[in-house]
Amino acid sequence: MLNPQLNKHGELQHLLTTEGLPKAIINQILDTASSFVSVSDREVKKVPLMRGKSVFNLFFENSTRTRTTFEIAAKRLSADVINLNIAASSASKGESLLDTIDNLSAMHADMFVVRHSQSGAPYLIAKHLQDTKQNHVHVVNAGDGRHAHPTQGLLDMYTIRHYKKDFTNLRVAIVGDILHSRVARSDIHALTTLGVPEIRAIGPHTLLPGGLEQLGVRTFTNMDEGLKDVDVIIMLRLQNERMSGALLPSAGEYFRAYGLTPERLALAKPDAIVMHPGPMNRGVEIDSAVADGPQAVILSQVTFGIAVRMAVMSILAGTQA
Amino acid sequence: MNVLIQNGRLIDPANKIDSKQDLYIVDGKVAAIGSAPAGFKADRTIDAAGKVVAPGLVDLSARLREPGFEYKATLKSEMQAAVQGGVTSLVCPPDTDPVLDEPGLVEMLKHRARGLNQAHVHPLGALTHGLKGEALTELVELTGAGCIGFSQAETPIKDTTVLQRAMQYAATFGFTIWLRPQDAWIGRGGVAHSGPLASRLGLSGVPVMAETIALHTIFELMRSTGAKVHLCRMSSAAGLELVRAAKAEGLPITCDVGAHHVHLTDADINFFDSNARVDPPFRTQRDREAIRAGLLDGTIDAMCSDHTPCDDDEKLLPFGEASPGATGLELLLSLAIKWADDYAAAHGKEEALSRAIARVTTDAARVAGLAQAGQLGVGSVADVVVFDPAARWTVEGGALASQGKHTPFLGYELAGQVEATIVAGHVAYERNAS
Numbered sequence A: 001m002l003n004p005q006l007n008k009h010g011e012l013q014h015l016l017t018t019e020g021l022p023k024a025i026i027n028q029i030l031d032t033a034s035s036f037v038s039v040s041d042r043e044v045k046k047v048p049l050m051r052g053k054s055v056f057n058l059f060f061e062n063s064t065r066t067r068t069t070f071e072i073a074a075k076r077l078s079a080d081v082i083n084l085n086i087a088a089s090s091a092s093k094g095e096s097l098l099d100t101i102d103n104l105s106a107m108h109a110d111m112f113v114v115r116h117s118q119s120g121a122p123y124l125i126a127k128h129l130q131d132t133k134q135n136h137v138h139v140v141n142a143g144d145g146r147h148a149h150p151t152q153g154l155l156d157m158y159t160i161r162h163y164k165k166d167f168t169n170l171r172v173a174i175v176g177d178i179l180h181s182r183v184a185r186s187d188i189h190a191l192t193t194l195g196v197p198e199i200r201a202i203g204p205h206t207l208l209p210g211g212l213e214q215l216g217v218r219t220f221t222n223m224d225e226g227l228k229d230v231d232v233i234i235m236l237r238l239q240n241e242r243m244s245g246a247l248l249p250s251a252g253e254y255f256r257a258y259g260l261t262p263e264r265l266a267l268a269k270p271d272a273i274v275m276h277p278g279p280m281n282r283g284v285e286i287d288s289a290v291a292d293g294p295q296a297v298i299l300s301q302v303t304f305g306i307a308v309r310m311a312v313m314s315i316l317a318g319t320q321a
Numbered sequence B: 001m002n003v004l005i006q007n008g009r010l011i012d013p014a015n016k017i018d019s020k021q022d023l024y025i026v027d028g029k030v031a032a033i034g035s036a037p038a039g040f041k042a043d044r045t046i047d048a049a050g051k052v053v054a055p056g057l058v059d060l061s062a063r064l065r066e067p068g069f070e071y072k073a074t075l076k077s078e079m080q081a082a083v084q085g086g087v088t089s090l091v092c093p094p095d096t097d098p099v100l101d102e103p104g105l106v107e108m109l110k111h112r113a114r115g116l117n118q119a120h121v122h123p124l125g126a127l128t129h130g131l132k133g134e135a136l137t138e139l140v141e142l143t144g145a146g147c148i149g150f151s152q153a154e155t156p157i158k159d160t161t162v163l164q165r166a167m168q169y170a171a172t173f174g175f176t177i178w179l180r181p182q183d184a185w186i187g188r189g190g191v192a193h194s195g196p197l198a199s200r201l202g203l204s205g206v207p208v209m210a211e212t213i214a215l216h217t218i219f220e221l222m223r224s225t226g227a228k229v230h231l232c233r234m235s236s237a238a239g240l241e242l243v244r245a246a247k248a249e250g251l252p253i254t255c256d257v258g259a260h261h262v263h264l265t266d267a268d269i270n271f272f273d274s275n276a277r278v279d280p281p282f283r284t285q286r287d288r289e290a291i292r293a294g295l296l297d298g299t300i301d302a303m304c305s306d307h308t309p310c311d312d313d314e315k316l317l318p319f320g321e322a323s324p325g326a327t328g329l330e331l332l333l334s335l336a337i338k339w340a341d342d343y344a345a346a347h348g349k350e351e352a353l354s355r356a357i358a359r360v361t362t363d364a365a366r367v368a369g370l371a372q373a374g375q376l377g378v379g380s381v382a383d384v385v386v387f388d389p390a391a392r393w394t395v396e397g398g399a400l401a402s403q404g405k406h407t408p409f410l411g412y413e414l415a416g417q418v419e420a421t422i423v424a425g426h427v428a429y430e431r432n433a434s
Helices: A023-041 A064-076 A097-105 A121-131 A150-164 A182-193 A223-227 A251-258 A298-318 B075-084 B103-116 B139-145 B160-173 B196-201 B209-225 B237-249 B285-297 B332-347 B349-360 B362-368
Strands: A054-059 A080-085 A111-116 A138-144 A171-175 A198-202 A217-220 A232-235 A273-275 B002-006 B009-012 B017-020 B023-026 B029-033 B044-047 B052-055 B057-059 B087-092 B120-123 B176-179 B228-231 B253-258 B302-304 B384-394 B413-423 B426-430
Touching: A023 A064, A023 A150, A023 A182, A023 A298, A054 A064, A054 A097, A064 A080, A064 A111, A064 A138, A064 A298, A097 A111, A097 A121, A111 A121, A111 A298, A121 A138, A138 A150, A138 A298, A150 A182, A150 A232, A150 A273, A150 A298, A171 A182, A171 A223, A182 A198, A182 A232, A198 A223, A217 A223, A273 A298, B009 B349, B044 B426, B052 B349, B057 B332, B057 B349, B057 B362, B075 B087, B075 B103, B075 B413, B075 B426, B087 B362, B087 B413, B103 B120, B103 B139, B139 B160, B160 B176, B160 B209, B160 B228, B209 B228, B209 B237, B237 B253, B237 B285, B253 B285, B253 B362, B285 B332, B302 B332, B302 B349, B302 B362, B332 B349, B332 B384, B332 B413, B349 B362
Parallel strands: A054 A080, A054 A111, A111 A138, A171 A198, A171 A232, A198 A217, A232 A273, B002 B044, B009 B052, B057 B087, B087 B120, B176 B228, B228 B253, B253 B302
Antiparallel strands: B002 B023, B009 B017, B023 B029, B052 B384, B384 B413, B413 B426
């Protein structure tokens, strides 16, 4: 099977993952996003690129924040946006995922933005659209299980490019729960494609998945060693349910070993930036002094996130089947 | 009824026959090989020129889904699939609904199967009530009802004391326990082999040690209880290494592998293809090579279909939610031939096919303790398959009699087409039946 997110001309048909996404397409998305950043500064924050198109936000897993950013992005492109919180509707009535898709397709959806707790769910939808010859409908993965969160990965790339200009001389550290993180996976693939020479993953053995080395990642269990001389620090959110159990004994102990404090930040390069996909747990993975400090670019990520999602949606909408 | 199968290449590994011979069947039994018995007059003649004539296949694991899962498949559909795949004897695991833990249920299943007059069905009884791993079933009674062994199917026993008692009790009567080596905790909820691929795809993993830890426990209990164990669905190189050592030590074990695992690896999951969602999961290329080597040197006694028909509602789901299992009865012969073909490239063709047939006939029958099955000795029950080893067919839903249409081999072109299947002397399936 060919890469299901590209059409036969090698153009972006769906955005499912950053893995295997050609560098040229990543750069196209980042460049397009760059042109959209200023739209949000205008008095009338709209461009008519998706006028008349219907974007369905299908959230099989709750996430107000991500859904909102997609909604804003689609509205700034003048699309009609329909939000469906399916975690609380059809699925609980027993309707299957693909039945839901067929029903919404019959309402002439042009794009599905999908969040699902199961890795690979957007692939199932993309394949179903292909099998039912609905190639005019595009899928954007807004986070699937532990697998991928490509728009987050791309907005992270946009942020890094904004502050660091060049990817090919960077050391990037990703810290925390890599095992369960779709953001980490999407970042790792995009960073690799963009030519980052050293990607580090830092965390306890219980939160580092096997096989990271095969992805070209150096693993560190010691936070101080892992942060030494890095240019970019990407902190990951530690989910509440992981904070006590067999993976970690407590949030307090986690903070002592892996919390990003000003002292630890000082081990990185002086101009290192600190990123976080949000929402943050202050005092669990990051100290407030760092989160609010001059090296944090966390709110810029949010702003750029809108532009990157506008870029992804407008490029997909312009792709002919 | 007298049946003559003539001009075929007769392969009967148990009796060391691989030559052009005619086969004479009288009253459901093999009457003669080579020349006709006195006074023989054929009621039916099957011309097997250019074809192979072999013992009917013995499948060590086929789920017929009855009772309880008739929406997935029925006895009727799956028994038809069996003979269409050349399978004349099959062992079915007890994970039906209700579970096969009472003699009445086993008798009913056997009765229903007999009524269809197709393959011989040999149930495995549940080792514990409801497969819950707590209380033993009536092993003696269940044996009387027709069970050939006892199994936990896909549900490992958590309490090692219960497993120890079960093995002691089974050993008392000389019964064989069929276990899939799988730790009850490690890898629980996992859907793919733990490794770089599962990490990349964000799928929860089943590590190899889920198999090896269970094997260590089983072997240690065997040493103290003297129980006989058949290990089902081996999946890893490390596991096979342990089995090899245990066999060398003299422990009374046999083991099998699912036919899919002889050919596929975790890479076949591709982009979350739920048809490749199976238990145990497909592992690495190294593991697959070890499985092939194990089949060759006899560490693995037999290859089975691990037939598990699933319907669309169970498979058209995100990978982690899809039900495990694949349809297999109609692929078993072709997958055995595929192994033979791959092996023949290195070791010579004639012997390869004979060896592959042995792994799905005489060796499987030995494992299951079926003295009459898997061989064509004079006087034995005439279960025969006639197939064209070179004819190719494409695996498609429409080509399968099974109600289960999901297989990771969908779209593959495979060699080996069944021409006719004979069960106890009657023609149960003929491809070009007029």
